[in-house]
Amino acid sequence: MNPKRFSSSTRPSTTVKSRFACGFLRALWRINRQRRTSTSASSREICRRYLRVKVAADVSMASAVGSRRAWSRAILLRKLRNQGQNGTVRVRRMSNIPRMRKRNICGNKCTEEVAGTCQAEQLRKLVPGGEEMDMCNLLGETAHYIECLTTQVNVMRRIAEILST
């Protein structure tokens, strides 16, 4: 199958998958290092760790993808904002998506109302950064997001297997 990012795959270490795997493993290592210092196995610790791992997975995936995609940008911005609340990081304002696109958002009539919310709205909630996209871009972002999610799932599963053996 043709590589989608052919230009980057010529050097093997620059595929999205490899970048994600590296970043995620580093993050896991950092989290586990903290875990070793505090050896409590309480559920709260586990829960906290779980959240950190989840955020790490998302952020490392977004970093691997880069800023090319709206959803990865949204994830990275969200992370920066969260950091900014805790620290002194300033979030650089993204340029406003032209509001004229809002017209297209509502112009795409929902053929079905699912649980009272439009399907497009549901999709927008699922895909990070999808709130302000028109339908066409939303679908494109969804396609890329699905791709990256499958990679993420596979890599994480592999890591889990290896770590649990």
Place this chain on the structure above:
Amino acid sequence: MDGHENEGILQCPSLQCPSSGMSTNPLPEKVSGMIMNSVSMYKHSNGADPFFSSGWDPLVSLSHNENFGGSSMVSHREFASTPYPIVLENQGISGTSHLVQYPSSSTFVELVPKLPCLGSGSFSDMVNSFGLPECSQIANSECPQNYASSKEGGTGRTSTNGALSQDDRQISAEGAVGSSPNAKRRKRVSDYNNSPVSPRQNAEGEMEKDLSGQSSDVQKEPDEKKPKTEQNPGSNFRGKQTGKQGKNASSADGFKENYIHVRARRGQATNSHSLAERVRREKISERMRLLQELVPGCNKITGKAVMLDEIINYVQSLQQQVEFLSMKLATVNPEQNVDIEQILSKDIINSRRGTGAILGFVPGTSSSHRFHRGTFQGTLPSISSTTSKYPLLPQTVLDNELHGLFQVGFDSCPAVDNLGSNGHFKPEL
């Protein structure tokens, strides 16, 4: 329409002698008239008998095509075997006024046997090209471009359009070739405006698609479409190709600029808003098709709503899988050996992953030394628990692929950045 007629024509390629040919073939009058005209014109310029023997077949096929009323557009692949999809209007073939626009120097001229429209100068070129075997191979991509480039002047088109509108039936073949078989009357003289955008898409047959009632409206299109830099006229050319007969008053629009050239299809509004709407819809349907390939099990789903539901479910299930896996990773005991991380990274990247749901992750170049060394240790357990209705991306048995990676002793722990430089066995699915 007249199959027997066509047979007659085809079987009598010795229709070389127009007089004799005409007498024997029950051609419609205008066709015969057309042929007569062409032949007579040819005689003026050339007058060589071999022309007929060698080059008449395309003309025959032209008339053949004409008999079908231009109903069959042949794809450019079949170009060699099928007649030129020249559609000649039954109303008659007008004079030579069209051919004035005809570029005499381009190969397009050679390809397009516009019989009735033969300009004196161009006819010989066309005639000479008939005998050429390359005629059939001349990609239509060339012709539309040539033609379009000749029309770059553009301004004259609107004026000629008026003249052409009645004579519109004259179709130049280059755009016609390769279009879908449903083309009725292709009066797309001005269809070539699309050709600079995408000759390939031309070949896919926009011929019949685009009619605009008023050329003026279509003229406005470039302005309307200006914000759209994406060139995708082909998207307009998919879809309904109903066998509608009738005039396709095509409007001229041969600007080669950065906006989408949209053509109003027959029976559709030519309002700029509706055109933009149609472009938007085409884009959306294209994306939906892409998504259909990504989401497993959606090949048979037709319908946007159902498709969207599937997509939403799939994204939700993937996100749930990520959450589940992160929970699992949070609970797993950390390994003491740090080097394992690096080994893992190599392993993870090089291991073969799941189903075809993953696209385009090609592993790095293979280095055989790691492939042969080392042994694979253990088999991989499979994760079986998931709450989503989608099956987990199946684990493949990796022993045959990982034996190069897992080594008994971690003799070398290359840096994480050197990932992927190790061997990879097979490309990702």
